[in-house]
Amino acid sequence: MHDSDKFKIPMGPQHPALKEPESFSVALRGEKILGVEIRLGYNHRGVEKACEDRTYTQDVYLIERVCGICSHSHSTCFVQAVEEIAGLAVPKRALYIRTLIAELERVHSHLLWLGVAGHEIGFDTLLMYTWRDREVVMDLLALLTGNRVNYGMNTIGGVRRDITAEQAAEVLKGMDILEERTKYYIEVATQETSIIKRLSGVGKLYYPDALKLDAVGPTARASDVDRDTRRDDPYAAYPEMAFDVITDSNSDVYGRTVVRVKELMEAYKIVRQCLKNMPDGPIAVKAPRKIPAGEAVSRYEAPRGEDMHYVKSNGTEKPERVKVRAPTLANVQAVKHMLKDRYLADMPIVIAAIDPCFSCTDRLVSVQQLDNDAHQVLTWQALHEYSIEWHRSRGTDFTALNKKLSKAIG
Amino acid sequence: MVKSLFSILIFPGFLFVSALSLVADFFDRKLHARLQNRVGPPWFQPLADFIKLLAKEEVIPKDANATMFCLAPVFALASAATAFLYIPLWNTEALFSFNGDIIVVLYLLTLPTMTFFIGGWYSTSLFARIGSVRAITQLFAYEIPLFMGILSSALLADTWSLYGITVFYNNRPFFWLLNIIGFAVSLISLMGKLEKVPFDIPEAETEVVAGVFTEYSGRFLAFFRLTLCIEMVAGAALLAAVFMPVGLGLGPLARFVIFIAEVFFIISLISLLRTIFARLRIDQMIRFCWKYMVPLALLQLLINLFAKGIVLR
Numbered sequence: 001m002h003d004s005d006k007f008k009i010p011m012g013p014q015h016p017a018l019k020e021p022e023s024f025s026v027a028l029r030g031e032k033i034l035g036v037e038i039r040l041g042y043n044h045r046g047v048e049k050a051c052e053d054r055t056y057t058q059d060v061y062l063i064e065r066v067c068g069i070c071s072h073s074h075s076t077c078f079v080q081a082v083e084e085i086a087g088l089a090v091p092k093r094a095l096y097i098r099t100l101i102a103e104l105e106r107v108h109s110h111l112l113w114l115g116v117a118g119h120e121i122g123f124d125t126l127l128m129y130t131w132r133d134r135e136v137v138m139d140l141l142a143l144l145t146g147n148r149v150n151y152g153m154n155t156i157g158g159v160r161r162d163i164t165a166e167q168a169a170e171v172l173k174g175m176d177i178l179e180e181r182t183k184y185y186i187e188v189a190t191q192e193t194s195i196i197k198r199l200s201g202v203g204k205l206y207y208p209d210a211l212k213l214d215a216v217g218p219t220a221r222a223s224d225v226d227r228d229t230r231r232d233d234p235y236a237a238y239p240e241m242a243f244d245v246i247t248d249s250n251s252d253v254y255g256r257t258v259v260r261v262k263e264l265m266e267a268y269k270i271v272r273q274c275l276k277n278m279p280d281g282p283i284a285v286k287a288p289r290k291i292p293a294g295e296a297v298s299r300y301e302a303p304r305g306e307d308m309h310y311v312k313s314n315g316t317e318k319p320e321r322v323k324v325r326a327p328t329l330a331n332v333q334a335v336k337h338m339l340k341d342r343y344l345a346d347m348p349i350v351i352a353a354i355d356p357c358f359s360c361t362d363r364l365v366s367v368q369q370l371d372n373d374a375h376q377v378l379t380w381q382a383l384h385e386y387s388i389e390w391h392r393s394r395g396t397d398f399t400a401l402n403k404k405l406s407k408a409i410g
Numbered sequence: 411m412v413k414s415l416f417s418i419l420i421f422p423g424f425l426f427v428s429a430l431s432l433v434a435d436f437f438d439r440k441l442h443a444r445l446q447n448r449v450g451p452p453w454f455q456p457l458a459d460f461i462k463l464l465a466k467e468e469v470i471p472k473d474a475n476a477t478m479f480c481l482a483p484v485f486a487l488a489s490a491a492t493a494f495l496y497i498p499l500w501n502t503e504a505l506f507s508f509n510g511d512i513i514v515v516l517y518l519l520t521l522p523t524m525t526f527f528i529g530g531w532y533s534t535s536l537f538a539r540i541g542s543v544r545a546i547t548q549l550f551a552y553e554i555p556l557f558m559g560i561l562s563s564a565l566l567a568d569t570w571s572l573y574g575i576t577v578f579y580n581n582r583p584f585f586w587l588l589n590i591i592g593f594a595v596s597l598i599s600l601m602g603k604l605e606k607v608p609f610d611i612p613e614a615e616t617e618v619v620a621g622v623f624t625e626y627s628g629r630f631l632a633f634f635r636l637t638l639c640i641e642m643v644a645g646a647a648l649l650a651a652v653f654m655p656v657g658l659g660l661g662p663l664a665r666f667v668i669f670i671a672e673v674f675f676i677i678s679l680i681s682l683l684r685t686i687f688a689r690l691r692i693d694q695m696i697r698f699c700w701k702y703m704v705p706l707a708l709l710q711l712l713i714n715l716f717a718k719g720i721v722l723r
Contacts, residue, residue, distance in 0.1 A: 009536045017616035031540075031692060120616050122607050122689025128446040194608055194688040344540070345691040348616040 006034065009344075013042050017120060017348035020358040024351070031343045036336050043359035051322040056082055056156055056291055059319065063309075064150050066324060067360040069112065072098075072105045073302035074309070074324065074360075075154040080235060081298035081311040082156050082319075086291050092237070093281045094158035099237040100274040101145065101153050103267045104171075107178065108137045109303035110260045110267075113355045114185060117257060120348040121198040126188065133181045140174045143167055158284025168275045175268045182264045189257050199254035203338035203350035206251050213337060216330045217305020218263065219354045221247045222255035229301035240277065241270050253353040260355075290317050302327055304355045326360035418495065427494045430670075431639035432456040434677050438642070441681040456639065460632050468628030475532040482529030483626070483633035486522040490640040493518035497647045498572055500666035507573045512564055515572070515648055516557060522637050523549050523603065526612070529634070530622030541621025544692055545605070545612035551699035552602030552609070558707035559596035563589045563652050566714040566722075572651055579655040586653060588717055592710040593653040595703050600645045601680055602699070604638060608687040609695055646676040 006029050013021040021042035027034040047066055051059045064075040076098055083090060111134040118126030138148045144167055145151035153159050189195060205215065210223035220227055228245040230238045246262040248255040295312040305327030312321040331354040338350050378386065391398060417423055435456040443450030470476050496511045496518075523545055530542030564570060566588065567578035579586050602609040613621035620626075623634055650672035657668040690698065 007536065009540070016619055028540075118688070122610060122614060122616070123687070124607075125446045125685050126688075128448055132447055192688070194690065197690065197694055198688050343691055343693070345611070345614065345617050345689075 011347065017351070019116070020356075022356075022358045024347070026344065026347065028344060031345065033339050033342050033344060033347065036339050036347075038332060038336060040332070040358060041362055044362040045359070048322050048324060048363070051319060053318065055289070055317045056287075056319065059322065060154055060156065061152065063322070063324070064152065064154075067326065067357050068149055069109050069357060070105060070302045070304060070307070070360075071150045072101050072153060073300055073307050074326075076102065076236070077298050077300035077302075077307050077309040078311065078322070079154045079156050080300070081296040081309050082291060082313075083287075084296040084298065085294040085311065085313050086156070086288060088157050088285055088287060090158055091282045091285060092279045093162075094283045095237040096274050096278045097159045097161075097163055097283065098154065099241070100163070100171075100271060100278075101141070101151060102236065103270045103274070104137055104141055104144075105151075106267045106303045107264060107271075108134055108141065109355075110264050111137065113260060113303075113352075114189075114257070117253075117349060117352055120352045121195070123195060126185075126195075130185065133178065136174050136177055140171050143170060155284060155287075157287040158282070160284070162283050163278070168278075171271065172275060175271055179265065179268050182261060182268070186258075186261045186265075189261055196254065198349065199252065199257055200250070201252055201254075202342065202346045203253045203256075203353055204251055205334055205338050209337055210251075210334070213334045214330050215305075215334045215354075216327050217302070217355075218256055218259045219305065219331050219334060221245070222259045223251045224249045227306075229299045229306050233299050235298075235300060237274065241273050243270050253349055256353045290315060291319070304328060304357060305330060324360075324363075326357065328354065328356045328358060328361040329363070332356065332361065422499055423495060424491050427491055427640055427643060428636065430673075431636065431643045432460065434643050434646075434674070435639040437674060438677055438681050441678055442685055445682065445685040460636060463627075463632035463635065464629055466628040468630055469625075471533055471535065471625050473534040474625065475534075478528055478532040479625075480630060482525040482532070483630040483637070486525040486529075486637040487633045487640070489518045489521035489525070490637045490644055494640065494644045494647065496572065497644065497651050498576055499647075499669055500662040507571060509574070510570045512560070512570055512572050512575070512652075515644075516560065519603065519641060519645060519648070520549070520553065522641055525637075526622045526634075529626070529630075530624075533622075533625035535625045537618045537620070537624045538622055540618045541612045541624065544618070545622055547692060548602055548605075548609065548611060548695060551696040552599040552703070555595050555699060555703035555707045556599035556603065558704070558711060559592040559599065560648070560652055562592050562707070562711045562714045565711070566718055568718070575652055576655045576658065580658040586655060588713060589653055589710065591706055591713070593649065595707045595710065596649055596653070597676065597679060598683075598703065599699075600649065601683060602695070603645060604642050604680070606680060607684040608690045610689055611692050611695060614689055642677065642680070643673060646673045646680075649676050 006027060008025055008027050011024040011026055012018050013023050018024075023037075023039040023042065025037040025039070027036070047062060051062060054062060060075055060079060063078040064071045066074045111130050115127040115130040115134070118124065118130065141151060142148050144163060145153050145161060153161060205213075205219070205223050207224050210220050210225050215223065215225065216227070224247050226245060226247050229235075230241075230243075231245055243266045246259050246266060248259050250258065291313040293313055293315040295310070298309045298311075300307045300309075307327055308325040310321070310323040310325075311319055314320040335351055335354060335356075338353075339347060342350065388398060388402075419425060433456075436451065436453055439455070440450040470479055493515050495506055496515050498507070527542045527546045530538040530545065564575055566585070567575045569575060569578065605612055612618075613623060618624070623631060626634060647669075650669060654672050657665050660668075
């Protein structure tokens with residue numbers, strides 16, 4: 001073998017294996033992966049900055065749109081931080097409803113993941129089956145909140161919709177169906193030969209590496225890291241829930257699959273407890289328009305792992321700083337480690353196994369050199385000119401188009 | 411002359427096999443969809459896809475070798491369609507039957523894979539190149555059990571022509587039962603040839619986009635798609651002719667109906683198998699073929715040798 005056998009293929013920013021634009025540049029020798037370069041940042045939307053221009057109530061809805069799948073996670077994490085600063089005592093019923101929606105969200109997220117994982121290893125039948133059954137929980141979420149995603153359930157000081165007895169009965173019915181289906185999926189995932197062949201031993205991440213690389217959520221728990229924010233730092237109604245934290249010692253993609261399908265069973269357990277023990281009472285307390293000065297960090301166990309929000313207030317109706325640390329950011333570094341010495345064919349499933357959500361993760365980081373105090377800040381105008389120059393140097397000239405646009409805008 | 415041209419171009423030649431392959435493609439897709447709990451496409455979907463692709467613009471990559479890039483799909487289609495001409499449909503004799511035609515059919519069915527390799531290689535896209543290398547690697551794994559499976563049946567009949575095989579098994583009913591292992595091995599190898607799950611490694615979409623076909627568009631892609639459909643029908647027909655020669659005594663029409671039913675039975679087996687498996691990795695696929703399929707094919711060969719030496723003596 002000599003150097004000419006080595007070549008680089010671009011997985012992304014556009015690639016059928018990726019659901020969002022993200023760039024994985026893979027150096028290959030034959031089918032073997034020599035190295036991977038990960039580049040985030042194709043989906044940066046400036047949500048954190050936008051939060052500073054909006055009131056707290058508006059921010060709840062903006063933050064909810066950080067992620068399409070775990071929208072409730074982000075909004076709950078944010079309102080928890082704001083409630084802590086404002087010192088609001090959220091009614092018990094509201095906490096129970098938050099927990100209920102959170103677990104239903106986990107169910108739909110994990111079922112979605114199982115389907116995606118099936119698709120990545122070329123097992124489309126699993127995708128079709130799980131996504132069909134996922135409709136059950138999607139319908140339940142629509143019944144409870146009015147939306148299939150982006151539920152708009154949270155508000156500062158509580159929740160916005162109450163749950164009736166009929167709705168609770170519907171949810172219980174849905175849980176029975178899903179529990180039966182999930183038992184079948186556990187059987188499929190742990191017994192089907194071609195699935196095990198593709199998953200077992202792939203994307204190894206051993207316990208010390210998982211700790212060192214700060215993996216979170218099911219990715220960490222599959223490496224035997226016994227961590228779950230719901231138990232370790234309970235929030236909402238989790239202190240009153242009885243559930244097991246699922247861990248697995250396989251440390252590979254197979255282990256991550258097992259953890260997720262078993263977590264589904266725990267989620268059904270929590271949903272049932274929520275509905276059974278839900279106290280009566282108000283669902284929200286009135287929150288002040290202006291939040292007193294202060295800061296808070298809030299942790300939340302999203303379906304993909306621990307989500308963390310930091311909110312700093314300055315006594316006005318708008319926050320001074322909001323920081324979101326989505327679980328994918330914690331897990332993405334582990335991917336590089338997992339892909340070492342694997343085959344190209346393993347790449348899609350290894351990436352998918354951390355259940356990545358790249359648009360939640362993209363942040364702008366400005367790095368300041370320690371020995372050099374000066375750093376550059378580009379104004380909007382300068383940035384605009386820079387982008388025109390960048391494209392022109394690569395042979396695309398937008399000057400004519402820009403003139404036309406500015407004329408059209410007036 | 412006119413009769414031969416009619417046979418080659420219309421029935422049972424190109425036009426018939428194209429129509430049959432589109433129906434077979436619909437059957438495969440619909441069955442696959444129903445097994446996956448989906449609705450599936452309407453009956454005219456494969457034809458609509460084909461016509462739509464014909465109407466689309468074809469883009470030839472700047473760095474590609476245009477001649478090879480454009481010729482590959484034509485060769486693929488021609489060889490797959492020609493293979494079908496040598497398979498007996500309603501009686502013991504095919505249109506152009508001669509001693510050794512079974513080898514020619516197998517050869518003609520191998521050609522499309524070679525053209526996939528050439529087309530993918532000369533399109534100079536990285537994904538297409540990985541796909542084409544995978545296609546050719548896979549060829550070495552499934553081709554040998556396929557040949558051994560099919561030819562062991564010919565060995566028992568002591569002939570190299572499909573005509574001889576059908577006559578032999580027709581005269582000795584239930585002899586085809588001896589070839590069950592060979593049939594299973596050939597069917598699974600055929601799935602490798604057709605690049606169906608679990609052997610769709612050369613065109614695994616989540617890894618190498620569309621593999622060999624990544625750069626193909628318009629007419630050329632339509633030809634490649636049709637090639638795969640015809641290859642499926644021709645492969646299934648070959649298996650039906652070699653392993654299931656039943657109903658030959660009932661007259662041409664009845665045999666024709668039975669034959670088509672057999673082809674669709676084999677296609678439904680392929681659909682079923684591709685529904686219930688995940689895609690293997692290329693190393694796993696090759697290991698599987700050499701570790702299980704080749705020994706099984708050898709076992710079939712042994713069975714047939716013993717049968718020939720003891721029963722037929």
